[in-house]
Amino acid sequence: MNFGFTEEQELLRAEVRKFLDQNASLDRVREIVEAPDSPRTEPALWARMAELGWVGLNMPEEHGGVGLDLETTLVVLEETGRSLFPSPLISTVIAGKAIERFGSAEQQARWLPGLADGSKIGTFAFLERSDAMGPEGVETLAKPDGDELVLSGEKLFVSDAALADLFVVAVRSGSDAQSISLVxxxxxxSGAAASSFDVMDLTKSVGKLSLEEARVGVDCVLGTQGAAWPATQWLLDLGAALVTAEAVGSAEAALSITTEFAKERVQFGEQIGKFQGVKHPLAEIYVDVESFRSLVYYAVWAIDQDADDAQVAVSRAKAYCSDAFPQAGIMGVQLHGGVGYTWEYDIQMYLKRSKWVRPMFGDADYHYERVARLGDL
Amino acid sequence: MDFQLSEEEEAFRNEVRGFLDDNLPESHERTPDFLTNWSKQIRERRWVGFSWPKDVGGGGGSIMEQVILKDEMAQRKAPSLGSCFMGLAWVGPAIIQYGTEAQKQKYVPDILDGKYQWCTGYSEPDSGSDLASLKCKCERDGDDYVVNGQKIWTSIAMWSKMMILLVRTDQASESKHDGITCLLVPMDTKGIDVRPIKNMSGGEMFAEVFFDNVRVPVENRLGEEGEGWKVTISALASERSSIAEVHGLIRKIDEVKNLARGTIRAGRVMSEDPGIRRRIAQAETKIEAMRLNGMRFLTKQLKGEPLGSETSINKLHRADLEVGLGELALEILGSSATLMEGSEPTVDGGAWAKYSLNWPEVVIGGGTPNIQKNIISERMLGLPKD
Structure with missing residues (x-):
């Protein structure tokens, strides 16, 4: 029994942390993302991470990956979350998993090597204007035309849209509620155009993918046409788990920054961290972070093992996180007092990250309702 | 991560399951005969005091085996493993660690056999959360100690034969922790007066205990004079993080769900109310977080690392849930929740109304939530003591 990490995984964590401390301090992250027209990532660092094997960590060895499990990716994400490292890692992992799990051998050979070595960035495009998480939200149409599909619609809130080289897109193949395909x-x-939005969290890139009679070959369909709702659901669950894993690191950092501030800041002749009005909210954040940490560790394991309770495990983790992390961000700013409101202090960056995390792959309302439904309510 | 049991662990789990299949049929009545036989069986298997060393009569179970045993028992709603609750929880461990040979021989077998109850004389009217400030006075007189003072919130004092008692033997010690001594006191000693306290649900579970020139032989001292704080703290620390405790909460949330399914108010089934659904899901999620937190603590123990104050995380969740599940049930019930047993519109015989008054035993008894938050912020986050 080991509900924790192996020695190798802990070594990897230390390595990633060292790399990020050296190359992506918060000051450096600010430089990257605050630059005019910043792509919200640093291609040189991304290439370096890919070289170290951290991008293709869970991708198959035969396609240039390292062939490890998702837990190991979770370790990396906790660290990128801690340092708010701006990169398309989560998006690329989801795209890679989509192709590995639902694609044919040819499709794997065609796309995975580029993703694994970091030369191609992938992402998953699901949401549309309705912001609905169910199959009914997918209105982008895929009309068959010979051995091609003609795609028309607009995918919104697509992570790393402006960076991505390939999009795994959920499209509608028929009027049946669940008649969904992944292409x-x-x-x-031609006909596909990606652009980026102005995002509150500068360390994340989010945009849209417009499809105006965009033509793709049927050899770009992952799995069976019109029968990909379960696969799509699986990818949404994977996304929720990975976002939550990264949020563990971010929330832990927000707590640590605020705790250090409370030890240094003196008012009424005392360190403010001495006052219960300050220490109790910090203890509450600690309880919450440790709890959604446990929930997401299990969720990632359950996804990897195809466990029966994987869906409910993911929903529990993301629901808890979607409430707790934003609260930690708000408390973090509030406990800083006036300086918490400034651009200069780092805590605001975590507050903004928490607001990015909250709705990503389903907010607390969505996931708690799913917990209720899966719990026979 | 790896949730596989080893071969030996698997074999032990099968042994426990087999035992439960044989001795705890699906439908059975817990008659006195049934319970006597149950006690005899688990005692013979050394599952009472299972974590204690074999040479004192314990089971010498490994950490993992202890978890398996408790977990299997809890899942099947088995009767408790032994009946001397505080004796098994902390008095026994303290005696095993600090007691003399004579004390071990005299008390440990009785605790294992559940011959009588122990109670715990720690809290005083002016020393609750700040336990180390206790004042109950104790002076040496020849071969006896003479105790004068008062204890309070002493659970089951009126039904106990023995008490583990903390007293102050050194009034002038520099640190308040240093002047404390631990005594093992027969409750029928002359000068002890037990007065039950009625709690807010109308029951009498705890008491005030007064000591008027109570003479306790020096041989009844546990550990050295002035060592009482250490004796107490280390024994309380032997309360392991219990993953099994979530089974009780899971049963409770299942009852709440059934209550919601069966309650119709203003023409609406309450299990369809979005607010109620969300709160039930939140409670379930918190219970699962407790279970998984417990697994992480267990992993730490299995790696040989000492557990710190992170167990306070689950104490806070538990406190939240003990209060929250009762409140949730009352909100589902609406107006009828205000009625106690006996009035016609009550549901489940007023059980939920009664349940909603029971939480202080757990929530306040084991250290209040505010104290748990102090512990976390000071010991886990390194914030200054106030």
Whole structure:
């Protein structure tokens, strides 16, 4: 029994942490993301991480990955979350898993090597204007035309849209509620245009993918046409778990920054961290972070093992996190007092990250309702 | 991560399951005969005091085996493993660690056999959360100690034969922790007066205990004079993080769900109310977080690392849930929740109304939530003591 990490995984954690401390301090992250027209990532650092094997960590060895499990990716994400490292890692992992799990051998050979070595960035495009998490939210149409599909619609809130070289897109193949297909759309496809939004959290890139009669070959369909709702649901669950894993690191950092501030800041002749009005909210954040940490560790394991309770495990983790992390961000700013409101202090960056995390792959309302439903209520 | 049991652990789990299949049929009545036989069986298997060393009569179970045993028992709603609750929880461990040979021989077998109850004389009217400030006075007189003072919130004092008692033997010690001594006191000693306290649900579970020139032989001292704080703290620390405790909460949330399914108010089934659904899901999620937190603590123990104050995390969750589940049930019930047993519109015989008054035993008894938050912020986050 070991509900924790192996020695190798802990070594990897130390290595990633050292790399990020050296190359992506918060000051450096600010430089990257605050630059005019910043792509919200640093291609040189991304390439370096890919070289170290951290991008293709869970991708198959035969396609240039390292062939490890998702837990190991979770370790990396906790660290990128801690340092707010801006990168398309989560998006690329989801795209990679989509192709590995639901794609044919040819499709794997075609796309995975580029993703694994970091030369191609992937992402998953699901949400549309309705912001609905169910199959009914997918209105982008895929009309068959010979051995091609003609795609029309607009995908919103697509992570790393402006960076991505390939999009795994959920599209509608029929009027049946669950008649959904997953297709891979490569950048440069005629009729497909990606652009980015102005995002509150500068360390995340979010945009849209417009599809105006974009044509892709049927060889770009992952799995069976019109029968990909379970696969899509699986990818949404994977996304929720990975976002929550990264949020563990971010929330822990927000707590640590605020705790250090409370030890240094003196008012009424005392360190403010001595006052119960300050220490109790910090203890509450600690309880919450440790709890959604436990929930997401299990959720990632359950996904990897195809455990029966994987869905409910993911929903519990993301629901808890979607409430607790934003609260930690708000408390973090509040406990800083006036300086917490400034651009200069780092705590605001975590507050903004928490607001990015909250709705990503389902907010607390969505996931708690799912917990209720899966619990026979 | 790896949730596989080893071969030996698997074999032990099968042994426990087999035992439960044989001795705890699905439908059975817990008659006195049944319970006597149950006690005899688990005692023979050394599952009472299972974590204690074999040479004192314990089971010498490994950490993992202890978890398996408790977990299997809790899942099947088995009767408790032994009946001397405080004796098994902390008096026994303290005696095993600090007691003389004579004390071990005299008390440990009785605790294992559940011959009588022990109670715990720690809290005083002016020393609750700040336990180390206790004042109950104790002076040496020849071969006896003479105790004068008062204890309070002493659970089951009126039904106990023995008490583990903390007293102050040194009034002038520099640190308040240093002047404390631990005594093992027969409750029928002359000068002890037990007065039950009626709690807010109308029951009498705890008492005030007064000591008027109570003479306790020096041989009844546990550990050295002035060592009482250490004796107490280390024994309380032997309360392990219990993953099994979530089974009780799971049963409770299942009852709440059934209550919601069966309650119709203003023409609406309460299990369809979005607010109620969300709160039930939140409670379930918190219970699962407790279980998984417990697994992480267990992993730490299995790696040989000492547990710190992180167990306060689950104490806070538990406190939240003990209060919260009762409140949730009352909100589901609406107006009828205000009625106690006997009035016609009550549901489940007023059981939920009664349940909603029971939480202080757990929530305040084991250290209040505010104290748990102090512990976390000071010991886990390194914030200054106030």
């Amino acid at each position: 891979v759309v490569e950048k440069g496809t």
